[in-house]
Structure formats: structure tokens, C-alpha cells
Amino acid sequence: MAQATPNSITRTQVGIIGAGPAGLFLAHLLHRQGIESVILESRSRAGIEGTIRAGVLEQWVVDLMNRMGLGGRMMREGHFHSGITLRFDHRSHHIDMADLTGGKRVTVYAQHEVIRDLVAARLEEGGGIVFGASDVQPLDIDGTAPRIAFRRTPDGPPEELRCDFIAGCDGFHGPSRPAIPAALRNEFQTVHPFGWLGILTEAPPSHPELIYANHERGFALLSTRSPEVQRLYLQVDPGDDIAHWSDDRIWSELHARLEDRDSWTLTEGPIFQKGIIGMRSFVCEPMRHGRLFIAGDAAHIVPPTGAKGLNLAVADVLVLSRALAAFYRTGSTEGLDGYSATCLRRIWKAERFSWYMTTMLHRNPAESPFEQRIHLAELDYLVQSRAAMTALAENYVGLPMD
Ligand code: APR
Ligand code: PHB
Numbered sequence: 001m002a003q004a005t006p007n008s009i010t011r012t013q014v015g016i017i018g019a020g021p022a023g024l025f026l027a028h029l030l031h032r033q034g035i036e037s038v039i040l041e042s043r044s045r046a047g048i049e050g051t052i053r054a055g056v057l058e059q060w061v062v063d064l065m066n067r068m069g070l071g072g073r074m075m076r077e078g079h080f081h082s083g084i085t086l087r088f089d090h091r092s093h094h095i096d097m098a099d100l101t102g103g104k105r106v107t108v109y110a111q112h113e114v115i116r117d118l119v120a121a122r123l124e125e126g127g128g129i130v131f132g133a134s135d136v137q138p139l140d141i142d143g144t145a146p147r148i149a150f151r152r153t154p155d156g157p158p159e160e161l162r163c164d165f166i167a168g169c170d171g172f173h174g175p176s177r178p179a180i181p182a183a184l185r186n187e188f189q190t191v192h193p194f195g196w197l198g199i200l201t202e203a204p205p206s207h208p209e210l211i212y213a214n215h216e217r218g219f220a221l222l223s224t225r226s227p228e229v230q231r232l233y234l235q236v237d238p239g240d241d242i243a244h245w246s247d248d249r250i251w252s253e254l255h256a257r258l259e260d261r262d263s264w265t266l267t268e269g270p271i272f273q274k275g276i277i278g279m280r281s282f283v284c285e286p287m288r289h290g291r292l293f294i295a296g297d298a299a300h301i302v303p304p305t306g307a308k309g310l311n312l313a314v315a316d317v318l319v320l321s322r323a324l325a326a327f328y329r330t331g332s333t334e335g336l337d338g339y340s341a342t343c344l345r346r347i348w349k350a351e352r353f354s355w356y357m358t359t360m361l362h363r364n365p366a367e368s369p370f371e372q373r374i375h376l377a378e379l380d381y382l383v384q385s386r387a388a389m390t391a392l393a394e395n396y397v398g399l400p401m402d
Contacts, residue, residue, distance in 0.1 A: 006149065007157035012038040012128070014324060015148045015163035017136055017176055019048055019129055021111065022296030022313040023169035024118035027127055028068055029321035035328055038128035038161055040150050042170075045119060045131050052200065052273060053111035055225065056210075056307035058398025059104040061314050065114075070121055078109035079224055084396070086383060087213040088376065090261045093383040094209075100386070100393035108210070108224055111310050138166045138179045141292040167320060168294040169313075172282070176298050180289040190355070192279040192303055194219070194362050195238035197245060203230050203269025212305075212361055213258050214379060219305075219362045220257035222266070230269070235362050238278040247271045279303040279358070281351055286340035293320055293339055300347050302354035305361060306396065312350050315401055316343045346399065353395040 014030055016023045019041035027037045041048065057065075057078075065071035082098035082105045098105055122129060135158070136150045148161040168176020177185070204227060211222040218235035225231050234253055236245075251268050258266050282301040287294050296313030319342050323335025360375050360382075382388045 006160035008159045009162060010038065010159065011162045012036050013163060013328070014165050014167055015040070015138075015146070015161045016167045016169055017138065017148065018168070018170035018174055018296075018298070019043075019115075019119065019131070020169060020171055020296060020313065021114060021118075021310045022298070022317050023167065024115065024122060025314050026167055026169060026295065026317035026321060027122055027129075028070065028118060029317060030324065031122075031125065031127060032068065033321065033325040033328070035321075035324060037167075038130065038163075039122075040130050040133040040136050040148060040161065042133055042136060043131065045129075048131075049112055049116045049119065051112055052198070052275075054304050054307050054309060055108050055110040055113075055223065055231070056311075057107040057109055057114075058311045058401075059106065060398050060401045061311055062107045064314070064318070065117075070117055073113070073117055074107065074109045077113070077226065078107045080105050080107055081209045083209050085207065085209055085211045086379065087211055087258065087260055088215070088379045090259075092211075092260045092262070092264070095383075095389050095393060097393040097397050100390045101397050104393075104397040106307075106397055110225055114310070136170075137175055138168065138292055141166060141179060141290040144291065146291040164291070165324065166292045167317070168292055168298045169296050169317070171297040172301055174298055176292060176294050177284055179292055180284075180286075180294070184286075184289060186285045188283045188285070190281045192281070192358060192362075193238065193364060193366060194279050194303075194358070195236045195240060195276045196221075196279065196304060197234045197236045197240070197242070197250070197274065197276050199232050199250060199271045200225065200273040201230050201232065201269040201271050202228060203267045204228070205230060206267045207264070211258060212357075214361045214363070214375070215257040216363065217253065217257050220254060222258055230267075236276060238276070240276055242274055242276050245274065250274070277304075281355055283344070283347060283351060285344060287316070287343055288336075288340045293336075295320060295343075299343075300351070302350055303358045304354075305357040306350070306354040308350040308354050311398060312347060315346055318401065319343050346401075349395070349399060 014037040016039045083096045086093045133150045213220045221233040223231040287299045295316035326335045
């Protein structure tokens with residue numbers, strides 16, 4: 001693509017495209033190694049801080065945020081869960097993650113709250129974030145002097161960010177992954193025949209931990225956001241229209257799918273946000289071309305059932321920040337050369353776990369009665385076997401990341 005001559009040229013060490021969890025964590029990690037970066041983000045600050053996404057942080061991500069001095073609000077406002085409840089056949093089964101993993105927990109703290117904390121801290125330390133950038137395009141990634149073309153506003157003059165490396169942290173639809181030549185990219189994908197209808201409701205928590213329910217009417221999930229706001233999901237057809245779902249219909253379906261044989265009941269409240277998302281599993285190999293490194297949703301997508309998306313994005317950029325730090329310290333390219341393979345080993349395990357949780361917990365009308373019985377047997381085995389529960393728990397709280 002022909003590029004207009006830039007009016008203004010800026011230089012930094014690492015040019016980052018996208019201020020999601022991947023881009024923001026990377027900027028902070030690099031800063032702590034004395035490496036400069038600038039983030040180019042196409043949306044506004046209010047836009048990225050207001051987008052509702054998932055909210056489960058693995059233990060090592062919480063530890064990392066605390067080590068970086070970014071965990072203050074999370075430790076005050078997050079919810080620390082040492083287990084989850086699996087509900088099927090109208091019965092509840094508690095999986096005690098902390099007991100099964102030597103004390104590890106998960107933290108329920110919404111992704112947009114993490115974004116707010118990281119943006120505020122980055123701006124406070126003088127870090128560059130250009131919000132509302134347009135026509136963002138990585139260029140010259142094959143050579144040693146890559147650059148990113150962009151405009152500060154849609155009508156603004158063309159500008160250029162010159163850098164040593166580009167981190168493509170621009171999510172599934174961003175320009176970074178397509179900048180890797182198609183012939184060198186291997187993409188693996190499954191689109192799941194499920195959608196999640198998610199709501200936010202003003203209600204007190206109905207249960208002290210998350211409930212994942214496999215019900216004959218479909219999957220349901222009870223999660224939380226704060227003492228006043230709860231997050232719930234229902235499996236729906238991915239092509240369904242939210243206009244078909246009145247609040248009454250949503251509550252009646254949630255009651256049907258979540259309630260068990262005991263006296264537990266779901267507490268209702270006004271619904272103030274609702275929407276339907278589709279689900280895919282996707283991996284791009286390799287995650288590097290020349291001086292461009294892609295991370296997070298730009299390189300891979302997991303269905304939300306295991307809540308791995310944000311955690312995987314942070315894992316990628318931790319590996320990348322270490323590799324870049326070694327390069328700037330010693331000139332060694334070993335870490336950079338190994339970036340893709342190192343990340344992909346963790347990514348494929350998270351893909352496997354997310355796929356396992358998704359297929360085990362949802363009802364797939366296209367599956368035969370035999371396959372559906374197999375999923376119920378899997379659940380029944382799981383809650384009776386400490387070995388099987390341990391395997392679930394160690395993946396759920398997060399595989400080791402040192
Ligand atoms: N130019 C600049 N920024 C862009 C462009 C572009 N052309 N395209 C996309 N972006 C921005 C998006 O606006 C978004 O803020 O890149 C950011 C990507 O952020 P995420 O989609 O949150 O991806 P990532 O940082 O990899 O985090 C992964 O986010 O999608 C969830 O569930 C997923 O939790 C996971 C996490
Ligand atoms: C959420 O709170 O949004 C959430 C929790 C657990 C999941 C997915 C999403 O598995």
C-alpha cells in the first residue's frame with residue numbers, strides 16, 4: 001500500500017499497536033526494564049475503559065500486578081475465589097482449587113478495571129499513549145528499521161513512529177497479523193456453535209463463588225463484579241438477536257439452568273447491560289515476522305469458558321518483554337528468536353483447556369445423544385476423581401509461569 005509522506009516523525013524503541021491488556025502490560029513491563037515505548041490505540045480512552053469483557057485473573061497475573069505496583073485497587077476491590085461450583089444433573093459440586101493446587105486462587109476483577117488501572121499508571125509515569133489513532137499500519141518489518149504509519153485523528157496529517165521493534169497487540173481484527181505474509185502464516189481455527197448472552201445486573205451476589213452449569217436447556221454461568229453488580233451468562237444460538245431476549249425471558253432461563261435440588265435461589269435485579277458474543281478458538285503460527293511480534297488476541301482467541309484470554313495475553317508480553325530486555329542488555333537475539341515457540345507451548349495448552357471446558361459444559365444440538373452422554377460422564381468422573389479435579393484446577397488457576 002502506498003503511504004503518504006509523513007508530516008511528523010517520532011522515535012521510540014518499541015512501537016506498540018493497541019492498548020488492550022497485551023499492549024498496556026507490555027508498556028509497563030518494558031518501562032521497568034528501562035525500555036521506551038509508545039502505544040497507538042484506535043479507540044478513545046473512554047472507549048477502552050468502558051468495554052465489558054471477562055474478569056478472571058490467574059494467580060501469577062495478580063502476583064505480577066502486585067510486583068509492578070499496579071495491584072492496589074485490584075486487591076481492595078477484586079474478589080478472591082478459592083474454588084468454583086460445577087452444577088449438572090441439578091446437583092452442585094464444589095471444586096476446591098486452593099486445596100488442589102497448594103493454595104492458589106483466582107481473582108475476579110473485570111478486564112476494563114485492569115485497563116483503567118494500567119492506563120492511569122502509564123500516563124502518570126509519562127508513558128506515551130495516542131488514543132483515537134487511525135490508519136495505523138506496521139511497515140518495513142523485514143528490515144532493522146521498522147515504522148508504524150498513523151494519523152492522530154481521522155483528518156490529521158500522516159505521521160510515522162520509527163522504532164526498533166513493533167509489538168502487534170491490536171486484537172483479532174487489527175492490522176498486525178495480516179502484515180505477516182499470508183504464505184508464511186499458518187492459521188488454525190474452530191468456530192463453536194454457541195453464543196453467550198451476557199448481562200450485568202444490579203443485585204447482590206447469589207453465591208460466594210462462580211457457578212458453571214451444564215443443563216439440558218444449555219450452559220449458564222454465574223459470576224460477579226462487585227457487592228452490588230453481578231455478571232451472568234446463558235448459552236444461546238450465536239446467530240440469535242438480543243432483541244428476542246426480554247429481561248423476563250433472561251431471568252426465567254437463568255433460574256431454570258442455574259437452580260439445583262437444594263434450596264439455593266438466584267437473586268434478581270435490574271439488568272443494565274446485555275449482549276450476545278460468538279465463540280471461536282484460533283491460533284496463528286508463527287507469532288513473529290522480522291521485527292514484528294504479535295501478542296494476545298492478535299495471535300490467538302480462546303472461547304471464554306475457561307476465562308483464559310486476558311491471562312494468555314499477559315503471558316505473551318511477559319515473554320516478549322524478557323526477550324527485548326535481553327536484546328537491549330546484551331545484543332542477544334535468542335529470546336526473540338524463541339518468542340513464538342515459547343508462547344505457543346502455553347497457548348496450545350490453554351486452547352486445549354478452553355476447548356475441553358466449552359465442549360464439556362455446553363449442549364450442542366448437532367452432537368449425537370452418544371456424544372452428549374460422554375460429556376455428562378466426563379463431568380461425573382471429574383467430580384469423583386481427585387486426579388481429574390486436580391487437572392482442572394491447575395489449568396484454571398493458571399499453569400506455572402516463572
Ligand atoms: N490501530 C490501533 N489499535 C487498534 C487497531 C488499529 N488498527 N485495531 C485494534 N486496536 C486496538 C483495539 O481498540 C483494542 O483496544 O487494540 C486493542 C486490542 O485489545 P484486546 O482486543 O483487548 O486484545 P489483547 O490486548 O490481546 O487482550 C486480550 O482481550 O479480547 C479480550 O478476551 C480477550 O481477555 C482477552 C484480551
Ligand atoms: C466473567 O466474569 O466475565 C467470566 C467468568 C468466568 C468465565 C468467563 C467470564 O469463565
